[in-house]
Amino acid sequence: MLDSKTKSVLLERIRTVVGSDHVTVNETDAILNAHDANPLSEAKIRAGESLPLADLIVFPASTEEVSKVLKLANELRVPVVPVGGGAGTCGGTLPVYGGIQLDLKRMDKVILIDNQSMLVQVQAGVVGIDLEEEVNRQGYTTGHTPTSLRASNVGGFIATRSGGSMSSLYGKIEDLTLGLEVVLADGSVIRCKAVPRHSVGPDLKQLFIGSEGTLCVITEATLRLFPLPKERRFRSMSFPDVHSGLEAIRLIFREGVLPSVVRLYDPEDTALHVSSHFDVEEGSCMLMLAFDGRAEKVAVEESIAAEICLKNGAKDYGEGPSRYWWEHRYDMYYPTKFATSGYSVGDTIDIVATYDKLENVYHEMKKAMEAHDAVVMSHFSHMYPNGGSIYMIFFVSKEDASSAWSAYKGIWDDGVAACLRMGGTMSHQHGVGTTRSTYTEAEWGSGFQVLRQIKEVLDPNGIMNPGKLGMGGRS
Amino acid sequence: MDQAKTAEQLRLCAACPKMCRHMCPTFLAWRSDSPTPHSRSLLVYQEMNGTRNLDERAIEVLYQCLECSQCLVWCLPQVDVAAIVEDTRTRLVEQQRYPQGLDKISSMIATNHNPFGELHSKRSKWFTPAKNVGKKIVYFSGCTAAYRENGIAQSTASLLTKLGYGVSIMNDEWCCGSPLFRTGFRNQGLEEARHNADVLNKQDAQEIVVTCPGCYRALSRDYPENGVQLARPVIHISQLLERHLDELKTADFGGLVTFHDPCHLGRHCGIYDPPRRVLNKISGGKVVEMQRNRENAMCCGNGAGMRMLFEEQARVIGKARVQQARNVGAAYLVTSCPFCKNMLASQDAEGLTVLDLPEIVMASYHLHPKVKM
Numbered sequence: 118m119l120d121s122k123t124k125s126v127l128l129e130r131i132r133t134v135v136g137s138d139h140v141t142v143n144e145t146d147a148i149l150n151a152h153d154a155n156p157l158s159e160a161k162i163r164a165g166e167s168l169p170l171a172d173l174i175v176f177p178a179s180t181e182e183v184s185k186v187l188k189l190a191n192e193l194r195v196p197v198v199p200v201g202g203g204a205g206t207c208g209g210t211l212p213v214y215g216g217i218q219l220d221l222k223r224m225d226k227v228i229l230i231d232n233q234s235m236l237v238q239v240q241a242g243v244v245g246i247d248l249e250e251e252v253n254r255q256g257y258t259t260g261h262t263p264t265s266l267r268a269s270n271v272g273g274f275i276a277t278r279s280g281g282s283m284s285s286l287y288g289k290i291e292d293l294t295l296g297l298e299v300v301l302a303d304g305s306v307i308r309c310k311a312v313p314r315h316s317v318g319p320d321l322k323q324l325f326i327g328s329e330g331t332l333c334v335i336t337e338a339t340l341r342l343f344p345l346p347k348e349r350r351f352r353s354m355s356f357p358d359v360h361s362g363l364e365a366i367r368l369i370f371r372e373g374v375l376p377s378v379v380r381l382y383d384p385e386d387t388a389l390h391v392s393s394h395f396d397v398e399e400g401s402c403m404l405m406l407a408f409d410g411r412a413e414k415v416a417v418e419e420s421i422a423a424e425i426c427l428k429n430g431a432k433d434y435g436e437g438p439s440r441y442w443w444e445h446r447y448d449m450y451y452p453t454k455f456a457t458s459g460y461s462v463g464d465t466i467d468i469v470a471t472y473d474k475l476e477n478v479y480h481e482m483k484k485a486m487e488a489h490d491a492v493v494m495s496h497f498s499h500m501y502p503n504g505g506s507i508y509m510i511f512f513v514s515k516e517d518a519s520s521a522w523s524a525y526k527g528i529w530d531d532g533v534a535a536c537l538r539m540g541g542t543m544s545h546q547h548g549v550g551t552t553r554s555t556y557t558e559a560e561w562g563s564g565f566q567v568l569r570q571i572k573e574v575l576d577p578n579g580i581m582n583p584g585k586l587g588m589g590g591r592s
Numbered sequence: 593m594d595q596a597k598t599a600e601q602l603r604l605c606a607a608c609p610k611m612c613r614h615m616c617p618t619f620l621a622w623r624s625d626s627p628t629p630h631s632r633s634l635l636v637y638q639e640m641n642g643t644r645n646l647d648e649r650a651i652e653v654l655y656q657c658l659e660c661s662q663c664l665v666w667c668l669p670q671v672d673v674a675a676i677v678e679d680t681r682t683r684l685v686e687q688q689r690y691p692q693g694l695d696k697i698s699s700m701i702a703t704n705h706n707p708f709g710e711l712h713s714k715r716s717k718w719f720t721p722a723k724n725v726g727k728k729i730v731y732f733s734g735c736t737a738a739y740r741e742n743g744i745a746q747s748t749a750s751l752l753t754k755l756g757y758g759v760s761i762m763n764d765e766w767c768c769g770s771p772l773f774r775t776g777f778r779n780q781g782l783e784e785a786r787h788n789a790d791v792l793n794k795q796d797a798q799e800i801v802v803t804c805p806g807c808y809r810a811l812s813r814d815y816p817e818n819g820v821q822l823a824r825p826v827i828h829i830s831q832l833l834e835r836h837l838d839e840l841k842t843a844d845f846g847g848l849v850t851f852h853d854p855c856h857l858g859r860h861c862g863i864y865d866p867p868r869r870v871l872n873k874i875s876g877g878k879v880v881e882m883q884r885n886r887e888n889a890m891c892c893g894n895g896a897g898m899r900m901l902f903e904e905q906a907r908v909i910g911k912a913r914v915q916q917a918r919n920v921g922a923a924y925l926v927t928s929c930p931f932c933k934n935m936l937a938s939q940d941a942e943g944l945t946v947l948d949l950p951e952i953v954m955a956s957y958h959l960h961p962k963v964k965m
């Protein structure tokens with residue numbers, strides 16, 4: 118928390134930058150803006166606990182205003198926490214040390230759609246669904262379809278290296294971002310030109326993509342566009358176990374087929390999310406596939422994939438479960454009576470690994486997490502030619518708050534430890550935030566020193582989102 | 593809503609990762625996480641749990657809600673934020689803890705029975721009785737048509753006469769109470785309601801027709817829910833016109849027509865098709881839908897006290913709605929609500945003619961008949 122003198126000086130000066138309607142020190146606003154969609158924060162709110170609050174919330178309208186606010190914050194050594202859609206799952210926007218929450222939602226312009234190069238230039242505060250609908254109207258898709266599309270914005274996507282449910286075909290946000298504009302802690306504005314590829318030293322923008330507000334504020338981006346697919350076909354196959362399903366996925370990619378959706382549900386996840394609507398044999402695993410593109414291409418891809426699945430012991434379920442998932446893909450994120458009763462908390466550890474390790478990571482994590490009396494269910498999704506991600510979903514319920522929170526922490530600690538032990542990486546798309554912050558050094562190994570040194574150069578006063586990404590705890 | 597149900601809904605919504613926020617017009621207007629469905633529930637949840645009382649800003653956030661119920665359409669567990677907000681407002685009014693800006697409207701309704709502060713004696717000035725012996729119908733014009741949108745009131749009376757009705761208006765019509773119900777002044781709203789019911793129940797008519805969906809919801813829902821019974825059926829003008837589709841004329845309007853669903857007519861009373869059928873008939877099928885239509889139609893920004901308390905943001909919403917009509921190439925933006933019409937027409941609607949349903953139907957009588965159907 119800031120002392121009252123610093124706070125009032127800062128408020129006065131920020132008012133001159135953004136106008137008094139666009140900065141607030143009101144406690145109610147601070148409470149309403151404090152949390153993202155981190156399940157622990159949500160559980161704590163439900164239990165009546167308080168979260169750390171920002172001293173000021175600032176809503177800039179331009180890169181210039183962002184720059185001026187950062188200069189002021191840097192001068193006064195005030196923490197700055199960028200806020201995108203506020204729907205991250207890792208507590209990335211929690212103002213752990215108070216200071217300024219810099220909320221970019223007013224920077225919501227789609228600046229330019231370039232038909233020739235198939236690009237869109239946007240401000241960071243455009244909400245995903247608004248951007249997608251805008252480019253849909255012009256016959257395009259961004260190809261970025263996370264289930265947070267309705268709540269998160271472009272800056273948040275980029276800051277967390279997020280991944281859409283069709284990343285197997287279109288890529289993750291780091292593949293989709295060609296140009297970037299960011300503001301550093303000292304207020305300087307950096308522009309990384311939008312080019313398809315280059316060979317002029319390291320790719321600077323990749324340093325900022327995924328930096329979670331610890332190195333810069335993302336103000337603008339140039340993203341790739343794809344023509345809206347003429348056809349999207351769905352296919353579902355059930356497998357007797359995880360192993361045969363994963364093997365089929367690997368072989369599909371090896372054949373050069375790139376489905377847009379690849380999701381393999383383990384027996385527990387199949388039982389909960391598929392068996393309630395389709396007649397599936399107990400213990401089996403449902404694979405959901407989708408293919409995007411021209412009709413001829415899609416037909417060939419679907420038949421190759423189906424042949425591989427059937428050769429690997431699958432049973433054909435037609436389009437049913439896969440299409441059902443697509444049409445109901447947002448449903449599982451709504452609160453339910455069961456999941457919000459008493460002291461319950463659930464979360465997802467979204468890890469990633471290569472095929473040689475993936476199955477072992479899955480089994481070891483499941484064992485480690487279940488040791489805490491948690492219900493664990495998983496699906497393999499966001500699959501690629503060399504490996505893919507697992508959504509390790511858990512749920513735990515205890516008789517009181519402190520047991521629930523400590524079980525939650527235990528599951529995370531042991532789950533991530535198992536992942537790292539087996540050679541996986543602890544997040545594919547959700548990022549680090551506060552949830553994974555303490556494990557970052559173990560994940561990065563000796564490379565972490567490099568990250569830390571970069572941070573010290575770009576943000577010597579440690580004002581940028583302190584306490585996140587394993588960096589910058591303040592005294 | 594009963595207390596246990598409210599408590600459960602609040603618990604769900606307080607823990608929601610903002611699944612409907614993108615559809616909330618007040619999120620669009622403020623671009624902040626405060627005036628959003630989840631935040632409104634969270635404030636009431638914290639109060640209910642004793643974690644934190646509603647302070648002045650919290651009350652303001654609750655009064656920044658349009659009660660448009662768009663969030664409910666996108667809510668899988670069916671949390672009714674508009675109802676929660678309205679119940680909380682009612683409690684706040686009982687405790688004298690509402691925004692002072694509302695005193696004006698409540699006192700104007702108390703004195704003049706309309707929220708505009710106009711003289712009650714001038715309420716029926718727009719009306720010229722016509723001699724007609726047809727089915728007797730009483731037209732409850734509501735305050736906006738009576739004082740601000742006379743064109744709607746006059747078109748309605750003329751249209752009803754043309755269709756063979758014997759039209760009367762109430763001798764002493766008071767505000768339907770809608771602005772009071774929606775802003776938490778339930779008891780005061782019921783005083784207006786009781787008066788209207790007394791007069792209407794004595795009126796010599798077979799049906800009551802309304803043009804304002806706010807009046808429609810008040811008369812057909814709020815009155816009976818609060819024990820005020822009307823002896824005649826209440827019908828919205830769009831439903832009445834639908835009955836006479838065959839008698840309506842088709843005309844060449846020289847451009848596409850799009851329909852804006854008023855929240856009280858669509859989401860709150862489920863009337864979506866009648867106005868569309870009427871427009872389809874009179875335009876010869878030249879109706880185009882906005883991307884957000886029917887249960888997803890965006891509120892015009894004029895609901896539940898918003899324009900009175902937060903004019904600038906209400907206009908941001910109205911302007912966005914007008915733009916949505918432009919996006920689909922409409923030449924006419926038609927609604928079936930004097931309140932919505934007033935809001936939409938007062939935006940920068942250049943190149944777009946904003947009309948209410950009876951107005952465009954009356955216009956069809958004055959235009960050349962359509963050649964090609």
Ligand SMILES: Cc1cc2nc3c(=O)[nH]c(=O)nc-3n(C[C@H](O)[C@H](O)[C@H](O)COP(=O)(O)OP(=O)(O)OC[C@H]3O[C@@H](n4cnc5c(N)ncnc54)[C@H](O)[C@@H]3O)c2cc1C
Pocket residue numbers: 153154198199200201202203204205206208209210221241262263264265266268269270271272273274275276277278279280281282328329330331333334335336450546547548550582585609
């Ligand atoms: C229902 C639901 C479904 C989800 N599904 C997916 C999914 O399918 N795929 C996926 O990848 N993720 C998913 N997520 C997680 C999350 O929404 C994303 O990771 C998303 O990218 C976060 O974006 P946001 O705008 O909400 O960011 P926020 O929560 O606002 O911020 C996230 C982090 O980025 C920083 N940040 C935000 N904006 C900027 C900026 N402009 N400059 C610098 N730093 C910034 C913040 O400081 C914070 O550290 C889901 C979350 C929810 C609630």
Ligand code: SF4
Pocket residue numbers: 452604605606608609610611612613629630633663664666667668669670671672673
């Ligand atoms: S109204 Fe429903 S969808 Fe919207 S925030 Fe509340 S629980 Fe979530």
Ligand code: SF4
Pocket residue numbers: 615616617618619628629632656657658659660661662663664673674
């Ligand atoms: S009723 Fe309308 S304005 Fe109010 S919270 Fe819901 S969507 Fe927003």
